Amino acid sequence: MASLKFKCGIFTVFIASLIILSCANTDDEANFKVEQGYALGTTYTIKYEVKDDTVSLKPQIEAVFDTVNASMSTYLPTSDISAINRGDSTLVVDAYFQEVYLKAKEVYRNTQGFFDPTIGALINAWGFGPEMALDHMEQHEVDSLLEFTGFDKVFMSDDKRIIKKNKNIYLDFNALAKGYTIDLIGRMFDENGVENYLIEVGGEILTKGNSKKTSKVKNWVVAIDSPMQDKDQRVLIAKVQLEDKAMATSGNYRKFRVDEKTGEHYVHIINPLTGYPQKSNVLSVSVVANTCMEADAYATALMVMPLDKAKELLKNTPTIDAYIISADKDGDLVEYKTKGFQELLLD
Template identity: 80%
Template sequence: MITTTVLLSGCDSKEDVNFKVEQGYALGTTYSIKYEVSGDTVSLKKDIEAVFEVVNKSMSTYLPTSDISAINRGDSTVVVDEYFREVYLKAKDVWRKTDGFFDPTVGALINAWGFGPESAIKDMDEEEVDSLLEFTGFNKVFMSDDYRIIKENKNTFIDFNALAKGYTIDLIGRMFDEKGVENYLIELGGEILTKGNSPRTNKVKNWVVAIDSPLQEEKEQRVLIAKIQLKDKAMATSGNYRKFRVDEETGEHYVHIINPLTGYPQKSNVLSVSVVADICMVADAYATALMVMPLDAAKKLLKNTPEIEAYIISADKDGDLIEYRTKGFQELLID
């Protein structure tokens, strides 16, 4: 599962010179941040990089010295910081509300079935799946009163990648707010947080974001399927862009996802999900969860979760796209 690339766009007009752009590479992906400043010499790049540093130190599974790496090695003496605690609590909340379909401990199963960065296990059978399920499940991970992470099984591997990028964006937004920045757009790996107005002088002052079609080929010119306007909102898109498969017999488009409840891959014709929320960590987590959930269950969740709006793209057996939008998302669309 990957996060889609979004196109930041706006209406044709001259941009305000007081908007500054910072770009770079962090958390395994690229970022582009546009924010309004009081003069040409003002730069908050060091402050932005400081946010990346504290998140990596706390939650990067690629950094051996991070808190989460120590916890995954079985160190139960680590007292986690405020950043880890906030992400942990939101992950637990989404895990509960999605009945376990959102699960930060599913990484071992993803790798075992050959959908992750590590080598797959050959000849996966019921016995192997059952053994992996023994240490899979966020219900087997707890946080003590003194902020230590306790795992029922030492082999349980925690990975907050499904919401850490969104949380990092939120932290940068908080930093901007504290420094009095009133208008900004923060994009990290295709996930976005906006505040105030874009540097446009015409009628459309909100930030405009375009969503790619999930059926475009890698070398094709970018195909946009929707454009929405955002103000004081976050959006995250999760999908299997260019990862779908076509059944040779039926012609059906589908993707393989791992069901954390059964431990087995399952077919899904959901190709992408875009979620809008007040904060990016929430949008990020639910975009991942809705990709894993059966479509009927996803629609039910959306009806019972007013804090999010969503746009779900699936494909029928002929490869034609089927779109489902909540009412709130529909109101954000522009021509």
Template identity: 75%
Template sequence: MKNEQGYALGTTYNIKYEVDNDSINLKQDIEDVFYLVNRSMSTYLPTSDISKVNRGDTTVVVDEYFKEVYLKAKEVWRNSNGRFDPTVGALVNAWGFGPEKAVNHMDSTKVDSILEFTGFDKIFLSEDDHIVKSNPKVYLDFNALAKGYTIDLIGRMFDSKGVKNYLIELGGEILSKGTNTQRVKEWVVAIDSPEQEDEKRVLISKVKLHNKAMATSGNYRKFRVDKESGDMYVHTIDPISGYPQKSNVLSVSVIANTCMEADAYATALMVMPLDKAKALLKTQTQLEAYIISADKDGDLNEYRTSGFESLLLK
């Protein structure tokens, strides 16, 4: 079993895979996938397709990778009634939850002005693979599903090379295939507890994965306590209203057939109230999910679909 580790897409990766001959090394093939994704969708590279699109370059013909991610993002956006939105970055920054400088004294006028260029319905993919915006200020960021997609691409590359057993982990997102032949059993992965200590990783569950992907979205250290009610909340930005919304959902883990789908829906479920998250899961029967929320006393409550429950390591 080979083990490749490194740094890519702003995070770490750990990839285990089994090949027939020890002389076979797929490290460069893995790096090639990272290069292709960055060239297409990295908002940190000024030369990437997405950076050009965000600067208003209408001549860009997006590649097959960009197109596949765009189409999945649009699907999840529709299924989540707009809660999952890759154009929400400007609002996140404005309210002080993003990497850019916050806007002082946010009010309805400022929110409305940003909403003018927020919304995945303001951006379209033309038949000749150009991105068309209804407002030139629309800013696109596929960060919420590009990591999962990258994992899927590495999995496809492994499949094309005849690799039958592998576990791909990138920034906590995971794709499994076959079995862990070192232990002669299925792959087992851990889920972090939302109650993390500074120096020590705290686990809450372990899950058996077989030919499945899992992604986890969490606000482990970003929750706040309402001084009046004592309730624990995390703040997420509602891309529809433009305002921060309170949620007591601390962590969502999603199991799906592809890591891109798991990644996107984990993000979508994080920004939805718990009742709406449960309702969405009833319509998306291909997904299994584990949601951790906190009550006003700070106690954790768990919701698991029956399929997720069956995969937990007892």
């Protein structure tokens, strides 16, 4: 199995960790297999119901990781996306690449460019990607990178080739490829008749099975870390009950900066519209959606967007629910939850 990274970098900030609290087993005949390992530059824990202990779908799980790596890993020189980034416009991309491309384009348009897979060159330049970083970025260097930043400069032809207006455009699907990988594993489970499962990769989750549909499993419950904690602490801020849903969380867990003049808390994230790291008092965003790819993409976008624009987006996007934690100038936490997310929280 390829052990290639899908490094999140500054665009997705730091993936917040989630704790699986329960999947209360109410039937002694139910058997759950647990697979753990390392893939896409992070760890994974996958729990799924099997008929007996001799059944293992780990080879199929690893095959999914390999498939996504071969198509979309910027850390694999032989991947399709690496070939495209080198300027190959003859390559016909596979169905996996096509699906991620179309979702990325949808989120790019819906967020008015705050979610942008062409930010890869800026990620590299600021030192958060696989390429060599630039020293002491100046305005003219940022401006030159912005010339080949913008997903509206990338197209997919009718014969499924990726066409770039500028050969230097660097595509990076890392902000939603991990969520998509989780969805693919879920599809594989569905095809194999697995009715109850929880797939967790790097803190992003997809669940299936709940107490309304089966007597074997209660709703899956996960916890979200508080962003305001020391590195040696583990403070939980919320418990979320998931029913056939996906959740992705982006945040600056244990890594934020306090402005000495204003006392405000900031994380550094790249604004794809300006090309610069942008100060933000948004500390954590958790998104629930039907697919992990959608949750992954919007968790990234909402971390980048100004808080007022994030709230407006949520009001106009009924397919997602979110929980946003920010810090005011006094360092106190301020929470914003959509109605749908509030209904998922446990006391």
